[in-house]
Amino acid sequence: MKGILLDKAMDARDDDTLDVPPIETFEVVRRIARDHLKPRWPLLVVALATMAFVAATTGAMPFLMQRAIDDIFIARKEAMLYVLPVAVLLVMVARGLADYTSRVTEAYLGSRIIADLRTQLFEKLAFSDLGWLQSTHSGRFVSVFMTDVTVVNRAAAQTLSGIAKNFLQIVFLTGAMFYMDWLLALIVLAALPIGGSLLRLQRKRTRSSVRRTLQETGDLGSIVAQTLHGIRVVKAYHREAEETSRARAIIDRTLEYMMQTVRMRAATAPVAESLSGLGFAGAILYGGYQGIYGDLTLGHFSGFMTAAMLIYQPVKALAQLHNTLQEGVIAASRVYGIIDRDTKVAENPAAKPLVVREGAIRFDNVSFSYEEGRPVLADFTLDVPAGSRIALVGPSGAGKSTLINLMLRFFDPDSGRILVDDQDLRDATLSSVRLSNALLTQEPVLFDDTVRANICYGSEGATDEAILDAARAAGADEFIAALADGYETRVGESGNLLSGGQKQRIAFARAILRDAPIVLLDEPTSALDAEAEAKVQLALDTLLEGRTVLMIAHRLSTVKKADIIVVMDKGRIVETGTHAELIARDGLYAHLHRTQFRGDADGAAPEPKTPATPAASAG
Template identity: 60%
Template structure:
């Protein structure tokens, strides 16, 4: 089993759409939306269908009423029908109006339900998906799926449902009326339909291609916008504002170009169908008029037929335009289904039981790991971490240190060997129990745009206010939190931007304290802090380490000296292991690394590590 990436760190394939978009037929899309999403709401769907049938049937009755009015009132001078027919027409049109209102409201509800359900399912897939898959997929790809693709599917679903049911039935009823009145005139009116169908098929293919490209460009646009906002300081510092603006301009121009291709293809549908319909109606008028001159067709008969033909035109035009809308919806749906249908590689085995943590002993048994491109990251990695032991991993970038932490949390599965916690293979137990046994602290603490209280209680939502405050005190965070205007109810802003680096880290420490996990995984959580900020969080970190099995990535001397065991990693292997003094005495890889990497640290940090 392999994962995607190129080094010990998970990499993003910039600008590349790594998801496979399958070609899905319109029938398959509609069937899936109907069965998977709409069928649970079949009562509303049934009301919508009934209202559409009633609306179509009342449309089919109008030509017969017009025929009766012409023949019986204007020709036969039937006074009784003069009073009855207006009432009948009012009733028919009233029923049609109620049916139209009902169908529009239910269509809107079902369309909104489709898009909300699709977004929910995509989000659930992302939260359960493999970390490697999410990280290597263009961020704009997901944004586009949630916003642009979902909106297109919503519009297509609502309009297509109306067209395929109501408009199709309306055309069917009216066409049946025309053939019932005069099959010869009906054939003339319908003669252009096969040509219209062939043209629509051709346009649908063009629209599908341009829509797919425009949606991809929209994803690139979202990704570039996010990237620029996150890197705005660097953009300004390197005076690259114009370059980024030009890149943005190119993407926007591409989107406009593809959207205009779609618009031209969609706009061409109307004139073609109108021309073909006009030819058919003109032929029917000529033939019907010729028959009327010779007394073979009555005025009412022809008036009723012509009414049916004219009433057929609007729903036929809508059906023709729906072909373009449907093509857009199918394209967008295929992109959404590519997200929803993603199958996680890292998954629980059937019948998996929770991890039973007794001592928090961790064992890596000859672990191998490589990414999808075949690049090996770990080679015969073998390590035992005793309960309560603090083990530090050191080595050059790309040695596989971060991968070891990711494997411990089972973000990936090894391609060889196994990882045991208290003698249990983590692939044989439930994922929540594996990840619940550990607390992860990284260089860049992850805070959500919520209150400090919510961030500390993240993953421990049942914690009381007293427990949250105790965790904050243990993390040396309570004092600065109390000085804030709203205390624990203060919002930290996007990514914790309203707090300093040291404050963000202490909030993250408090979260780990509250979780009280037996295993602690550290990716040098103090390396991004200056000496003063690190000194403030060092006490909190010391308290967090007590009584826990610790696996840490070390970049600083203060972290290295805190470890009971230091493992030197080179190209995915442990080449040396021992305490700081033992490894210095060996004068090997660690000693060389120590003199080149650690000796330059400030006296304050070196003292903190003693």
């Protein structure tokens, strides 16, 4: 029975890998009302008005019941035999229409809330800092999109509308009960404060189990995404059973936390039943006594008990909705925690568009670290003349990719400046900074769309002729024409329906169409074989013509395209010069040439000496 009716012994989990702060119930309700309901207040008025009508007609039922018993069954008034059924029919038809309108309106408002939240989440992720996105597994974000937002929607749709509807019914029915017999009403409702106290005790545990359920759901999303992404390695190393075991452990923990929530919600019913039974028992005892020894009529008592029985359902529903509300509050904390997250790379309110006239770049005493106390760049200074090609060479972790990230303002320097034509990038609009650069990486990024859409990505206004010209310049037009649907062929997830060389040429065509004055290369040919590389070299030469180029080099063929080679180590410049000069200097570059560039025919170099002091720039 453990795990079904009783909690299993499990390790407590209190961490939240999304690193979002908790939000109180009032704040969640206030934000939903302000951000999602207030802009649609006419619909909200319709929903509340129809809820109030349903509640009012519910409150009328006890009086109709009383009149039926007293006037028809006891007083035997024939006229009422025809009047009351018609009245009941009209009331129920009107109640049904109002209930239909209320439900449809509530459903739209709830669906609109979930659409708004998903839009805000996506927008936030699209504009968020790259560092935070890279430090959090994508599966967790997908979990928030698909699970947490749905929980918020359920809480909003059920709780906000349900509380209003059930509360109004309780108000009308309580009013009817007190109007009929205030003392009898007090007896029936006396147990309600006890139920309220028990619900408050449940709240903390409900929140804990819901929070852990959502965390485990995020873990499951992460492992599914990770396994699918690395499925070839999983199969190659015969790890299917181990990955399944990991997933099963997460699924089992999720099940247990879900069952904790279910047990909390289910416990509400017997509590409500017991307290209602206590109230009914007291009402029967007092009402029966008054019926025997007092002047309480059967119709009066029947009408009162009808109200008492009708009030039971909304009271029970409110108790259940309390748990749903707590689930929504925890999910909302995660959703709003992402939406409210501060962006470190923010646009200056007075920012102006970056105007690139020549394309000269200067890194002026730039220091940067991804983690405090672990600098990646230290007082880095480098001048890149307009129209020049600078190759960045160095061991892994030297800071080469960080320079590319800073040029695109994925991050801002901790200190120092980055200037383009004497304009500080932090004083320019983010859009103009990124539109001034074309980025090509080792692994080309294609989207699950058509070839045409991938080429004009970021240049959506391009004409068909411009797209074809870019494809020809990239050497891609021939193989695109041979595809089943030509430029309308879908490339698949991450372009997996194309070869590596084909993907890279489409990426080149995209960059050529972008026609940016600055090109940033992270060795876009290093992952290609010799034949594929030969096919894209001409496209690369076309792309680089007349532009300022920063390129991370892993191959000698790329290095030799550079006007200046900048050798980096531990975030500093240790050597600069041409290939021949650096080989003759016999420093770090010469060592990299013998190791990283081996296989390129350029002759061997002697064993490395202590890296030479840079001649041009200081680090």
